[in-house]
Amino acid sequence: MSSRCRERQRSPVRPRRVRGRARTRGRAGDRRRAAVVDFDVGLRAAIDATAEQWFAAQARANSLDHRIELLTKTLLPTRRNASHGS
Secondary structure (H helix, E strand, O other), rough: OOOOHHHHHOOOOOEEEEEEEEEEOOOOHHHHHHHHHHHHHHHHHEEEEEEEEHHHHHHHHHHHHHHHHHHHHHHHHHHHHHHOOO
């Protein structure tokens, strides 16, 4: 029997290797995964908050543009009348 066959008989279940290291599922790994998930959730919340602020700013800018347009239409006839009256 070859040494490779004997090795397989001794340890039928081996951890998979990832980049030269054994993949283990321990508490440290769980904490790292939880930290990544927490980071992802926090990042998503920050992105959502920034997007919400951006859309609110866009709505405010559109509202101001509309008000400026209305004021211009309202004041234009007044300016014409004032310039003809002088």
